Each structure stands twice: as structure tokens, then as C-alpha cells.
Amino acid sequence: MRAAPALGDEDRRRLLAGAHHDPHAVLGAHPVPGGVLFRTLRPYARSVTVAADGLRARLRAEGDGLFSGVLPLRNIPDYRLLVAYEDAELELHDPYRFLPAIGELDLHLIGEGRHEELWRALGARPMTHQGVTGTRFTVWAPNALGVRLTGDFSYWDGTALPMRSLGGSGVWELFLPGVGEGALYKFEIARPDGGHSLRADPMARRTECPPATASVVHASHHDWGDAAWMAGRAGGRVHELPFSVYEVHLPSWRPGLTYRQLAEQLPAYVKDLGFTHVELMPVAEHPFGGSWGYQVTGFYAPTARLGTPDDFKYLVDALHRAGIGVIVDWVPAHFPKDAWALAEFDGRPLYEPADPLRAAHPDWGTLEFDYGRTEVRNFLVANAVYWCEEFHIDGLRVDAVASMLYLDYSREPGQWTPNAHGGRENLDAVAFLQEMNATVYRRCPGVVTIAEESTAWDGVTRATHHVGPSGFGGLGFGLKWNMGWMHDSLAYLAHEPVHRAYHHHEMTFSMVYAYSENYVLPISHDEVVHGKRALVSKMPGDWWQRRATHRAYLGFMWAHPGKQLLFMGQEFAQGAEWSEAHGPDWWLLDPSYSAEPDHRGVRDLVRDLNRTYAATPALWQRDTDPEGFSWIEGDAREDNVFAFLRYDAEGSPLLAISNFSPVVRHEYRVGTPEAVPVWREVLNTDDRRYGGGGVVNAEPLKAEPTGWHGRPASILPVLPPLGTIWLRPA
Incomplete structure (x- = not known):
């Protein structure tokens, strides 16, 4: 062996500083005149020997952990490195003898912002490359001077593992032999200002359990058992199907349970109550549990608090096998400023806009x-696809859409800059949401996207290619939370019954715009925290009246056009606000707590609401069709009474009547269609089984030829106090 030509001062400085864009050009094995040059960077090593068939050659130390030498070989052999340390000798493949393990097509699609399976190209991927098993690490950091890989496999010293830049793509890559699943890692970024920062992988598919912040190499081994569910989902039209959602915060539903333990309890509970779907508050990794998951740092990783990604798949699988759809809250509106995560990821604003006023929420x-940057938009669009394809998620409820759509959201004059047309609309966010929805619906048949959008933005659930009066195409969502209905109806119920006559319109106004979008009626976690009180505690009166009003409201809600969502604990009238620290007050359902059906009765009502709802197409088949609804009595303000008809596709009706006064209304005449001679009560929220007073219509109600409410016939039901009844043709 002869000495290798000295490494240039500039290459040496940049390599040791972690700021070299092409370490493979100076490390590894390279043909040179008279042989093959070997060079490796192994800090703390006492010696390094090149080993190949019939060959053992000890490299010369160059100082600073560099070892090199030239062997008189014609070709580069299949070699390994024997690295001797003070107390051990390791035999290793040289990471710098491998070609890039990411293809040109991947890089091209990343550059265009059109890589719809981005998680397969970036991040950590265990694989066999050039006949050797290991893990390919890739990260997008276009402003970095250099990137080094570090982890538990290098004792968290990245000096020996600089990554190479793959041209103008901004992607850095390194294939590391011998590293596999479960390894902890991060990226050490050499910033443009000369500093360094240690960053978790934005594309990590698994993370350490918070408060630890390392990324974890992961490959899925879950064997799905939900083929029948997935096949059935693909042919469904959510707008014309039953859709009743139980919203869950997984860490606090039954505190202490893992994903797999939840899979033994949650599907059975939800199925028993008859909900068609669960909606999970964000499951993507987040550092602060008190954010409930709405401040995400690991957009591609289910939170490790409850188990592994395969454990989460096991839970989704169990729900599907129980016939229950899974919606997850998805948070593309913002991310936290943690110095190990996305903020100024490569030393400059990258995922966020460069303008600080625009960036700060x-x-x-x-x-x-920064929705205007193609790679950032790609990161988010691919993330939406990822949850649907990799985890078989059936719906994405997109959080805080309004904050994305408006440049002046929560900003005072002078704190925001108008768009190119002088308006307040965030045109980049509009384009992103349209692309995300179009991509998800194209790739994932049967999946529904749901917008939490609190303003009157035109066309939230209109197709992206349909341009509305505002000049914008639709955003392309499948459903939208009806925040107006929620606020108005809860405001009405907060008044004493004697004052409700003056607020009657708050319960009827929703029908003015009910068909402008495809709506979900949400009683979500946001309405039962932070001093807003639990649903039953919002109601005035004594405990009996509050509970009766709670039941009557649920009956009104389930009959109202639109799908419905109810947060955990509200299905049994929990009186206390929700707390993520201890979750629902399950003890209220224990018969030893009370022999009275106070809470168990409300839960029984929710079960019957769901079962009757699912069996009655009039309540869901024409949710988005004005012909599916007709007021009977919408102006009985002095009586606090509302009566309306719902129709299925064949014209078969359901009559819903709510009495929000605390008095019994005997023989309360209600107009009915002439074609229905006899009506039968199919649900009454005042039934004794639900904890009510038992004011029911036990016998069928015969229609009389007395015209009323503009209808040719009428019936005389008894209306229970603070109660809702449903009637169907006998």
C-alpha cells in the first residue's frame, strides 16, 4: 500500500465541519492512477483495515479520524472495513461505496411537488441495496450546507456519517448498511449561518415516546383483515348513507390503554351504541399532550404514547371488522416552533413562509x-394520502380550515398583506386544499374529507372544477361541520324555556342554508371544555329538566338534515367538562352509583336513536336534497314547538316533533300529509327507559280530515315536556 494523495484543505475542512455536499466523492473507494484509493472517516478509531477476498490492508491515519491508502488494484473489490477501537473491533460495510438508493423519477417528482407517495421516497426505509441490507436515509433540506446522520448506531455522533446532496432536488441521501428497524436517528443540519441543529425526520413513520424526540426506523408488518370493509367502502356514497359519528380522544377514552387494548374495548362499545363511525382527535405525533394532538411535529407517525404504528393499524383493523368507519383529525393548518422539528428546518424558513408576519399564527x-411552495404542498398532500392508504383511514376531518383560507385571520390591519388581487383570500391555501381533496378522492375511493370551516366561504363542499359566484372553484370537501347550527341551537337551549320564544329563530335559521353545503352537525370536544360546560350542564333548570332537555336536543339533532357527531361522555350526559387528564366519568354508568337510569337511560336513548336512524332512510338518504325536508310547524314560538317531515327517496316520511317547554301538551294538533292515515310513535325521548316521565303515545294516531298547518289532515299527539318524538306511518 502506498500513501494516498492528501485530501485538499477545503474538502477536509468541509467534511469535518459537516458541510460537505458530496462526501461520497472523497470517502469510499475510487480508481486513481496506479490503483484504488480508499478513504474513510472514523473518529476515535485506532486503526482501519480494508478487507476483501485474499486481501488485508491497513490504511494510514491522516489525522482527525481520517484513514486512507492506495492499493495496487485494477478494480474496486467487494470490500469491508475492519475498524479497531480501544475496546472492540467492528467489521462493517463502507456506506460510501454505494450508489444512491433513490431513483431519478422520485427526485423529479419531488422537484415538481407531485410525488403522491412521498413517504416511500423520503425518510428512513429499511431495504436491501446492492445486495446488502440496511436503511436508506433521505431528507429534504435545500438550504443546508451539509447534513449528517446520527443515531444510537453512532452513539449520537454524526461526524462519520455525512450525507450527499442529490443535485437541485434539495434531497440528501445516505444508505447505511447494517442498520434496521428500531434504530433511533436524527439529522444534524449545517445551517447557512454556520451553526448546527439536530432535527427529527419530518417524514419519520415512527417516533420515540414523548418527551423523547428521536425518529425511529420502521417497517410495517401488519397483516390487514378488513378486505370486506375496504371493498364495500369503495362503492359507498357518504351523502346518501347513514353517518353517525362518535368523537374520541384516544389517550383519555380509557386512560392508560394502548392501541391494542383499545381495540378490545372501543369497537364493541361503539358498535353497541350504533354509531357508524368514530372520529379520532389527532393521532399524529405531538410533543405536548395538552394540545390534544393539534400541534403536530410527526405528521407521518401515529403517537408513540399508545404503541407502534402497527398497533394503531391493529386498532383501525378491529374497528373495520366491527363495521365501524374511522375518521382522523388532520392538522395541515400549522405546526409548533420546537427547535428539533420543522421550524426553520434547514436554517432558513422552509416549511413556513419567509415573511415572519405571514408565518406566525x-x-x-x-x-x-407555506402553501405556495410546491415541496411543502407535496408534503401535506402526500400526508393526507398516506393516512388513507397506509392506515386504511376512511375520512379526514381537516382542522382549522378558516385559519388557512384568510390572510387576515386573527390579524389586525397592517399585520397582513393582501393577495395579488388585493383580497384577503389565501390563494395558495385554496389551491392546496383543492389539490389535496382532488388527490384523495382520486386515489382513495370511498374516503370522505370533512372541513372544520367556521365562516360562510362559498363552495367548501362543491367540486373543485365548479366555479361559484365568488370566482373560486369549490374546495372539494365531501362534508363540512355546521358551526352555525351548533352555535345557534346551543344558544337557544341555554335560555330558560319562558324566554325561548324570543330566540325561536335560532333553531330554524339553519334550514335557510341547510343545502348550501353538505353538513355534519357537530357537538364536539370544543363545546365541552374551557368553561363551556358539558352538554347537559348547558341546559337551564333542575337536574331532571337539564337531562330531559339534553335528550330532547339529541332527538332533534338526529332528525335534523345533516350527519351528526357527538363527543365522548355526552352520550351518557356526563355533567362535568371533559378533561384529557381523566377522560369520561364512566362511574356514572355503574348501577351501584344510582339505581335510577339518569345516565344509563341517556346512553340507551343514543343507542335507540342510532338504530332507528340507521333503519330509517328518510333520516339520511336525502340529507343534501331540499325535497327531503318539509316544515310542518316552524313558528310555534310561544309553545317552543318544532315539527317537520323528512322523506326518503321513495317519499316515505318520518315526522319529528320537539317540545322545548317543560309542560305537557295534550292533543297538540299537527298537520300531516293526506296519504298517511295512521302514524305510530317509533321514538320518544321521555320514555321511562331513558329516565323520562313516560309521557308517550302508546297507541297509533289516526289522521283526521281536519286541515292544519297547511296540510289536508292532522293528528293529535301528546307532546312530552322537554321531549322529542318521532312518528312513522303505521
């Missing part, structure tokens, strides 16, 4: 995404 102390 004024309400939550977080950063907004």
Missing part, C-alpha cells in the same frame, strides 16, 4: 405552512 403561538 397569531392565536396558537405556532407557524403556518
